[in-house]
Amino acid sequence: MALETTMRDDLSRRLKREEDRGLQRVAKIQVWLNRVETIENRVNDLLNARNVELQRLCLCGFCSKSVLSSYRYGKSVFLTLRKVEKLKSEDFDVAADQALTHEVEERQLQPIIVGQETMLDKAWKHLMEDGVGILGMYGMGGVEETTLLSQINNKFRKDKCGFDFVIWVVVFKELQLEKIQDEIAQKIGLAGGELNQKFRLYNFLRKNKFVLFLDDIWEKVDLAEIGVPDPRTQKGSKVAFTTRSQDVCSRMGLKTQWKSNVWRKMMHLICSKRRLDKNTRK
The missing domain is CATH 3.40.50.300 (P-loop containing nucleotide triphosphate hydrolases)
Structure with missing residues (x-):
């Protein structure tokens, strides 16, 4: 996950430079950043639960409930790693593009009075x-x-x-x-x-x-x-x-x-x- 964090930080710095020039981030970039944040939170949850799962394996490895819990935990880790690999494989040639032409918002008016x-x-x-x-x-x-x-x-x-x-x-x-x-x-x-x-x-x-x-x-x-x-x-x-x-x-x-x-x-x-x-x- 450290690699994704590095990629995210590099991309964020790149975006800042582009946006400071008046460009607008492309939607695909924002979707990727949101996914990284979601995966990062999931990884942290799994890491926090790691010690508990290890204790279950060591102390109660033959308990059916512990085996089921460990299986679910392992599956979550496996699926999360697959998502991480998918995020790593994505490449972005364009991080930001010219912003759409800005249109002035029309305001509804009260009837005009004299003066x-x-x-x-x-x-x-x-x-x-x-x-x-x-x-x-x-x-x-x-x-x-x-x-x-x-x-x-x-x-x-x-x-x-x-x-x-x-x-x-x-x-x-x-x-x-x-x-x-x-x-x-x-x-x-x-x-x-x-x-x-x-x-x-x-x-x-x-x-x-x-x-x-x-x-x-x-x-x-x-x-x-x-x-x-x-x-x-x-x-x-x-x-x-x-x-x-x-x-x-x-x-x-x-x-x-x-x-x-x-x-x-x-x-x-x-x-x-x-x-x-x-x-x-x-």
Whole structure:
């Protein structure tokens, strides 16, 4: 089994190099890795039971129950060894291939109300400015902000504007970083690698231009802990989010704020974070 472990480790390192280049592991590779893990667990179980079986053979070798148990154990060992040999015989010329073309997820929209198109126009232009890395929207209800964010997302369906990935994640009240990581990984073709997910995401995203939409955050989201490169240092990448709290915008470090009253009795602020705060420098 040591050989399979070595093969698995070599293949995992090879996959990491390929995935860091933006390639996607082929399905056959993932199936093989899953089988190795299953067989490894089975081998460990058999090894743990080895001493018990040896004692049965030495002390009670003529007991029918012990003979039957030993026979079953021996058969399990034999079948497991055959599976190990089969795994060893497999060869992989290609571990990873070009990922499928990324399609922007279409978001269902609420009916557009008066003034919303103007707000969308302003938010879109602001987000697309070179100096803007993060855009956040907050309001009491949250529905209108999600609608606006959805409209921005859907604009990328017509023209991705040079972005490699446009990713939508719903966060919800109870922040679960692992769930966010898994969803991002799924949408950029990195699903299937639970180990070091944070570093896998970071190494992949830093080599791509992306837009990440985080809908309905209730507290500060540490992008670095997820594995998302800081948009201020990532050339052209963007992060946009909605929240119900102005305090969350502040905790996310957003400086510039816009105030708008276009959505009936609801105050909505759009805040953005520039990679270089020119006002502070002055």
